[in-house]
Amino acid sequence: MIQIVALRQSHFCRNSQAVGKVAFGTQPYAWGARRCKVLGKPITVGRTCLKGPVMTQHSPVDPVALTADLIRCNSVTPAEGGALIRLEAVLSEAGFDCVRVDRGGIANLFARWGKRGANKSFGFNGHTDVVPVGDLSAWTHDPFGAEVVDGWMYGRGATDMKSGVAAFAAAAVDFVRATPPDGAVVLAITGDEEDVAEDGTVALLDWMAANGERMTHCLVGEPTCPNLMGEMMKIGRRGSMTCYFTAEGVQGHSAYPHRAKNPMSALVKLLARLEAAPLDEGTAHFDASTLAITTIDCGNPATNVIPAKGRATVNIRFNDAHSGASLTAWLQAQATAVQSETGVEIGVRIKISGESFLTPPGPFSALVAQAVQAETGVVPEYSTSGGTSDARFVKDHCPVVEFGLVGRTMHQVDERVEVAQIGALKAIYTRILQDYFA
Numbered sequence: 001m002i003q004i005v006a007l008r009q010s011h012f013c014r015n016s017q018a019v020g021k022v023a024f025g026t027q028p029y030a031w032g033a034r035r036c037k038v039l040g041k042p043i044t045v046g047r048t049c050l051k052g053p054v055m056t057q058h059s060p061v062d063p064v065a066l067t068a069d070l071i072r073c074n075s076v077t078p079a080e081g082g083a084l085i086r087l088e089a090v091l092s093e094a095g096f097d098c099v100r101v102d103r104g105g106i107a108n109l110f111a112r113w114g115k116r117g118a119n120k121s122f123g124f125n126g127h128t129d130v131v132p133v134g135d136l137s138a139w140t141h142d143p144f145g146a147e148v149v150d151g152w153m154y155g156r157g158a159t160d161m162k163s164g165v166a167a168f169a170a171a172a173v174d175f176v177r178a179t180p181p182d183g184a185v186v187l188a189i190t191g192d193e194e195d196v197a198e199d200g201t202v203a204l205l206d207w208m209a210a211n212g213e214r215m216t217h218c219l220v221g222e223p224t225c226p227n228l229m230g231e232m233m234k235i236g237r238r239g240s241m242t243c244y245f246t247a248e249g250v251q252g253h254s255a256y257p258h259r260a261k262n263p264m265s266a267l268v269k270l271l272a273r274l275e276a277a278p279l280d281e282g283t284a285h286f287d288a289s290t291l292a293i294t295t296i297d298c299g300n301p302a303t304n305v306i307p308a309k310g311r312a313t314v315n316i317r318f319n320d321a322h323s324g325a326s327l328t329a330w331l332q333a334q335a336t337a338v339q340s341e342t343g344v345e346i347g348v349r350i351k352i353s354g355e356s357f358l359t360p361p362g363p364f365s366a367l368v369a370q371a372v373q374a375e376t377g378v379v380p381e382y383s384t385s386g387g388t389s390d391a392r393f394v395k396d397h398c399p400v401v402e403f404g405l406v407g408r409t410m411h412q413v414d415e416r417v418e419v420a421q422i423g424a425l426k427a428i429y430t431r432i433l434q435d436y437f438a
């Protein structure tokens with residue numbers, strides 16, 4: 001019977017004694033140099049001491065197997081599906097303190113190795129929920145089967161982002177076992193990023209603030225690379241907001257439009273104005289803001305009736321030249337102008353999904369970029385492109401960047417991940433942890 005013993009800084013192998021500094025990789029660890037009293041051999045940092053059949057090394061956590069386990073959990077938001085339960089089992093077995101921070105019917109998992117509130121607390125953030133499979137008959141593989149064909153693993157969440165979560169969980173477990181850091185490693189994993197995200201990462205951050213938990217820096221493991229592993233990391237995100245217009249005029253006969261007030265005409269006029277000029281030309285770290293008309297509706301079944309009411313929706317992705325408040329004021333002013341010109345009453349309702357944010361390039365982004373380059377040979381571009389992510393919440397808590405896999409098939413039918421890239425991602429996350437605590 002082999003008993004497995006994990007080495008920690010606090011309770012190192014009892015059969016060892018300190019012998020001074022040893023090098024692990026390029027980083028010396030003062031605490032890590034030990035010599036096994038039984039075997040008389042130096043113990044490299046990260047190795048356990050073998051005393052006959054009593055102690056052996058933990059086998060590393062296989063991020064590919066863990067990804068497959070997670071894909072097999074049907075966790076379409078808001079279902080937990082067993083994914084967080086699986087992660088909690090892996091993490092608590094490795095000595096992480098785990099707390100389920102469920103709120104509003106959403107399951108969330110907080111896990112910390114090391115001291116609460118430590119001055120150096122590296123955080124990983126990610127989600128185990130997935131978007132619906134869509135047209136099941138269009139899938140060539142079971143979306144919850146994790147089948148591997150020609151080196152690719154298929155399934156909903158394969159790239160967004162069960163592989164990312166598995167990679168950082170595996171990296172965190174192996175890192176704290178191999179080289180217990182002077183500080184803490186925190187994992188904040190939510191069951192709702194894909195839907196409204198009101199009780200997901202926000203709930204975790206609220207709970208952390210109320211309980212003396214912290215992350216000094218955070219990496220979100222969302223897929224960030226467009227085509228090639230390593231080519232892009234995110235140092236910020238554009239903001240996102242949706243504006244719902246309602247127009248109320250006077251119904252009438254289409255042969256006598258002067259006797260009616262056509263709400264659709266007013267909406268067309270308003271939307272044309274909103275689209276007429278670009279919002280900006282882009283800023284130092286951001287592409288130009290965009291405005292897209294996403295719906296125009298009145299549900300009118302008759303061709304000879306001018307409707308009384310109409311609705312339209314625009315979605316704006318905005319950079320740091322704007323805020324949700326400044327754009328709200330602009331939209332409101334445009335609507336008021338068209339209202340006074342047409343006599344059609346225009347209502348404005350705004351939903352701001354997230355403000356834009358930027359973690360300015362500095363030592364933290366450089367550390368992540370260097371780890372990516374060291375493992376992949378590719379220098380990642382600092383980007384703020386794409387949609388929103390939970391980094392928009394984390395940014396209020398600590399500096400945050402995002403790095404993850406190639407995300408080409410996310411949310412698609414036959415979502416898949418190249419199996420070899422899961423291990424590569426774990427290696428990058430491991431190197432980030434090593435460098436952060438060096």
Ligand SMILES: [Zn+2]
Binds near residue numbers: 127161223
């Ligand atoms: Zn995602």
